[in-house]
Amino acid sequence: MSELPTRLEVEDLQQNLRAVQDRLARKHEPAALRAELDPLHPADVAYILEALPLEERLLVWNLVKTEREGEILLELSEAVRESLIATMDSKELVAAAETLEADEIADLAPDLPEEVVQDVIRALPQEERVLLRAALSYAEGTVGALMDFDQITVREDVTLEAATRYLRALDELPAHTDQLFVVDREQRLKGTLPLARLIVSDLDREVGQVMVPESMKFHPEDPAEDAAQAFERYDLVSAPVADEFGRLIGRLTVNAVMDHIREKSAETQLAEAGLSKEEDVFAPVWNSFKNRWAWLAVNLVTAFIASRVIGAFEGSIERLVALAALMPIVAGIGGNSGNQTITMIVRALALGQIQSSYWTKLVAKELGLATLNGVLWGGLLGVVTYILYGSVALGGVMALAMLLTLLLASGMGVAIPYLRARLGQDPAVGSSVLITACTDSGGFFIFLGLATLFLL
Amino acid sequence: MSELPTRLEVEDLQQNLRAVQDRLARKHEPAALRAELDPLHPADVAYILEALPLEERLLVWNLVKTEREGEILLELSEAVRESLIATMDSKELVAAAETLEADEIADLAPDLPEEVVQDVIRALPQEERVLLRAALSYAEGTVGALMDFDQITVREDVTLEAATRYLRALDELPAHTDQLFVVDREQRLKGTLPLARLIVSDLDREVGQVMVPESMKFHPEDPAEDAAQAFERYDLVSAPVADEFGRLIGRLTVNAVMDHIREKSAETQLAEAGLSKEEDVFAPVWNSFKNRWAWLAVNLVTAFIASRVIGAFEGSIERLVALAALMPIVAGIGGNSGNQTITMIVRALALGQIQSSYWTKLVAKELGLATLNGVLWGGLLGVVTYILYGSVALGGVMALAMLLTLLLASGMGVAIPYLRARLGQDPAVGSSVLITACTDSGGFFIFLGLATLFLL
Numbered sequence: 001m002s003e004l005p006t007r008l009e010v011e012d013l014q015q016n017l018r019a020v021q022d023r024l025a026r027k028h029e030p031a032a033l034r035a036e037l038d039p040l041h042p043a044d045v046a047y048i049l050e051a052l053p054l055e056e057r058l059l060v061w062n063l064v065k066t067e068r069e070g071e072i073l074l075e076l077s078e079a080v081r082e083s084l085i086a087t088m089d090s091k092e093l094v095a096a097a098e099t100l101e102a103d104e105i106a107d108l109a110p111d112l113p114e115e116v117v118q119d120v121i122r123a124l125p126q127e128e129r130v131l132l133r134a135a136l137s138y139a140e141g142t143v144g145a146l147m148d149f150d151q152i153t154v155r156e157d158v159t160l161e162a163a164t165r166y167l168r169a170l171d172e173l174p175a176h177t178d179q180l181f182v183v184d185r186e187q188r189l190k191g192t193l194p195l196a197r198l199i200v201s202d203l204d205r206e207v208g209q210v211m212v213p214e215s216m217k218f219h220p221e222d223p224a225e226d227a228a229q230a231f232e233r234y235d236l237v238s239a240p241v242a243d244e245f246g247r248l249i250g251r252l253t254v255n256a257v258m259d260h261i262r263e264k265s266a267e268t269q270l271a272e273a274g275l276s277k278e279e280d281v282f283a284p285v286w287n288s289f290k291n292r293w294a295w296l297a298v299n300l301v302t303a304f305i306a307s308r309v310i311g312a313f314e315g316s317i318e319r320l321v322a323l324a325a326l327m328p329i330v331a332g333i334g335g336n337s338g339n340q341t342i343t344m345i346v347r348a349l350a351l352g353q354i355q356s357s358y359w360t361k362l363v364a365k366e367l368g369l370a371t372l373n374g375v376l377w378g379g380l381l382g383v384v385t386y387i388l389y390g391s392v393a394l395g396g397v398m399a400l401a402m403l404l405t406l407l408l409a410s411g412m413g414v415a416i417p418y419l420r421a422r423l424g425q426d427p428a429v430g431s432s433v434l435i436t437a438c439t440d441s442g443g444f445f446i447f448l449g450l451a452t453l454f455l456l
Numbered sequence: 457m458s459e460l461p462t463r464l465e466v467e468d469l470q471q472n473l474r475a476v477q478d479r480l481a482r483k484h485e486p487a488a489l490r491a492e493l494d495p496l497h498p499a500d501v502a503y504i505l506e507a508l509p510l511e512e513r514l515l516v517w518n519l520v521k522t523e524r525e526g527e528i529l530l531e532l533s534e535a536v537r538e539s540l541i542a543t544m545d546s547k548e549l550v551a552a553a554e555t556l557e558a559d560e561i562a563d564l565a566p567d568l569p570e571e572v573v574q575d576v577i578r579a580l581p582q583e584e585r586v587l588l589r590a591a592l593s594y595a596e597g598t599v600g601a602l603m604d605f606d607q608i609t610v611r612e613d614v615t616l617e618a619a620t621r622y623l624r625a626l627d628e629l630p631a632h633t634d635q636l637f638v639v640d641r642e643q644r645l646k647g648t649l650p651l652a653r654l655i656v657s658d659l660d661r662e663v664g665q666v667m668v669p670e671s672m673k674f675h676p677e678d679p680a681e682d683a684a685q686a687f688e689r690y691d692l693v694s695a696p697v698a699d700e701f702g703r704l705i706g707r708l709t710v711n712a713v714m715d716h717i718r719e720k721s722a723e724t725q726l727a728e729a730g731l732s733k734e735e736d737v738f739a740p741v742w743n744s745f746k747n748r749w750a751w752l753a754v755n756l757v758t759a760f761i762a763s764r765v766i767g768a769f770e771g772s773i774e775r776l777v778a779l780a781a782l783m784p785i786v787a788g789i790g791g792n793s794g795n796q797t798i799t800m801i802v803r804a805l806a807l808g809q810i811q812s813s814y815w816t817k818l819v820a821k822e823l824g825l826a827t828l829n830g831v832l833w834g835g836l837l838g839v840v841t842y843i844l845y846g847s848v849a850l851g852g853v854m855a856l857a858m859l860l861t862l863l864l865a866s867g868m869g870v871a872i873p874y875l876r877a878r879l880g881q882d883p884a885v886g887s888s889v890l891i892t893a894c895t896d897s898g899g900f901f902i903f904l905g906l907a908t909l910f911l912l
Binding site: 321 | 469470473474477497499500503506507509531620623624626627628629631632633634651652654655656657687688689690691693710711713714715717718721722724725726728729730731734735737738739741744745748749751752755756758759760762763764766767770773774777778779780781782783784785787788789792793795796798799800801803804807808809810811813814817818821824825828829833836837840844888896900
């Protein structure tokens with residue numbers, strides 16, 4: 001195993017990277033470059049691969065020792081992982097996967113060609129094969145997909161002395177072993193024995209007397225997000241995963257949970273900007289296009305609808321061209337205000353903080369806030385409009401349109417997540433597109449409609 | 457200490473909440489309500505408080521036992537914490553804070569009145585006071601602000617037997633104790649002794665022979681984000697924090713790091729929607745207004761600038777009113793495409809993945825993608841425009857404006873984070889506002905300018 005760096009700083013990582021780049025620039029030193037890579041932690045090699053353009057990345061990848069390829073692939077982002085897997089043949093992929101544990105192979109499997117997965121399954125010893133099949137059977141986003149099989153189990157009726165002897169025989173404990181899992185003959189979970197408790201307790205006592213009898217456990221079908229909240233809420237390091245009969249089948253560790261949280265947060269951030277997934281910065285143009293086109297297409301449709309709303313008022317704009325300059329302000333502020341409301345509500349919904357009895361309270365509050373904003377910003381814009389165009393009526397229409405658009409925005413900002421949650425959809429996905437579509441078309445309609453009514 | 461629930465599901469939390477709400481509805485049962493609250497984990501009481509409107513929240517808060525108030529305040533979001541602290545007098549606050557450890561008091565301190573903090577400092581025993589002063593001295597976002605002081609230290613030259621006896625005398629180990637820290641007489645860190653290694657090793661050996669001599673350590677001034685990446689990268693549970701002389705001053709645990717990650721991710725999400733911080737869903741209108749006005753004001757300014765760009769072309773719009781309907785499409789798609797580019801680049805920058813030598817490669821790629829998008833979507837819109845308005849020239853202007861705006865968007869999408877990183881600013885903050893401002897004004901200018909040149 002490669003060693004942990006003793007002190008991490010982003011600068012250290014960048015130093016490694018620069019050292020590799022220097023070697024690459026001088027070209028004829030594969031042995032020296034390999035010597036640079038070998039002592040690095042897999043995560044640090046992954047960092048270097050992520051930061052190199054495709055060509056250099058492949059040069060480095062070919063110097064990585066075969067037995068380390070699996071663990072490094074695990075540390076890579078999906079996009080970069082795919083770029084490397086695409087260059088490997090089946091034999092190399094099977095060899096890389098075989099160095100991993102069942103739960104790790106399952107993490108890699110979605111990116112591997114089907115026949116490679118089958119080859120790997122065939123090549124595994126019987127026991128591992130069963131675990132891998134189990135791991136592959138859980139959907140992404142469930143506890144089952146995050147769990148590993150490195151749990152150490154003990155029986156209730158052995159002494160701590162015997163348990164300690166058993167641990168010594170193992171030589172090294174799996175990472176994140178902060179507790180042993182106590183099971184009966186049928187593998188049913190009876191409790192957990194934290195190492196800290198094992199160490200401070202009298203060795204003559206039995207496991208059953210010292211264990212925590214009722215420990216928090218998860219089912220493999222539980223949403224990963226619920227488990228993540230539990231780990232955070234109760235500061236867990238590991239937790240048992242049990243099936244419907246209470247039989248221990250694996251464990252969940254804090255590092256798997258932390259990876260999940262990071263990934264989720266990245267996904268949200270990317271989705272909000274209209275990227276379907278993490279992108280390799282150095283991806284070919286075509287890959288990036290595939291990652292981004294869907295959102296642009298949706299946006300084109302909503303923009304086109306807004307454009308048709310304006311088109312319906314072309315007669316009014318022809319007679320009062322100032323409307324064309326003023327209308328984007330109304331729609332823009334409406335969109336921003338609606339996004340504020342919807343973001344807050346979607347977050348509160350995700351944290352389970354909004355009870356059904358309080359929706360009317362929420363609507364009332366958001367409409368109150370919209371009124372305050374409408375009077376304030378609408379009034380300000382009305383005055384500015386009057387100063388610019390010298391028309392009190394136009395200023396009044398501007399102020400009123402602003403107020404109504406903000407009310408629309410906050411109403412929709414509550415209604416959209418409410419309805420989506422009611423319909424069993426995830427309120428987060430695409431909320432921002434929906435609200436912006438409403439406020440754009442709505443804002444144009446309100447402003448141009450009022451202008452047509454009162455000014456022409 | 458209250459017990460961990462044995463099985464967490466969001467539904468369980470909501471059951472607790474409903475039980476409390478039922479009691480509240482029946483009003484005259486404070487004792488029963490208290491009985492409902494007492495067995496709950498502090499994080500679960502916090503969950504209930506977050507989900508209740510202000511009035512009900514205060515009713516429940518007043519039933520919480522004084523000695524639990526501190527730990528519950530710690531679990532609350534800042535906004536809700538403030539709403540409760542505002543109702544407590546100094547004596548209550550001091551009593552609540554005194555139940556906490558030094559690092560926890562430091563977490564709470566920014567929300568407490570200055571005189572309460574002083575009172576708490578005075579009331580603490582000498583040793584704790586020193587720790588609290590130290591904890592208070594580290595800026596938010598540093599390792600120092602996240603660390604705690606629950607580390608257990610041992611000397612190199614004692615036997616594992618003696619170390620184990622010492623641990624037994626402690627009765628219970630602090631949460632997240634996965635390793636002991638090995639220090640010399642001057643508290644200089646010599647290594648770490650993982651509990652897992654202590655358990656599996658021969659008790660006659662000395663700590664120095666078994667310990668991990670070079671363990672990863674942090675400085676209190678290190679950015680918390682670097683530590684978070686290290687915890688994730690190397691799957692740590694705890695790590696020592698040492699001063700410039702290598703003396704151990706505290707430790708960082710995975711739960712503090714996980715809280716930090718969650719908080720950061722929430723902040724990003726909120727900032728992108730223009731909320732300055734997490735909002736109490738039931739906050740009074742005025743509090744929400746303060747949280748949201750700044751972004752709306754900025755947006756008003758950028759929208760106003762865009763409006764003046766349009767104003768400069770009023771003559772053109774008057775002669776060809778179709779321009780008014782078409783221009784928001786160009787600006788809108790430009791904004792979306794720019795946001796995609798900037799989000800990807802800001803993320804890659806934060807992960808340290810972009811080396812200075814690769815910026816030109818990046819620009820070339822993004823411009824290539826913009827050209828592809830411009831030809832495709834611009835061509836499509838050009839055709840649609842021709843169908844709608846029957847003018848080949850107008851369709852051509854639309855297509856060309858689209859292409860140029862997308863090139864502008866991707867150029868700015870790379871340039872803005874590049875320049876901000878160069879100037880030592882955080883490229884993430886407000887990037888979305890900046891790019892949208894550029895693409896709005898720029899898109900209107902390009903489209904209306906081309907139309908004026910070629911059509912009129």
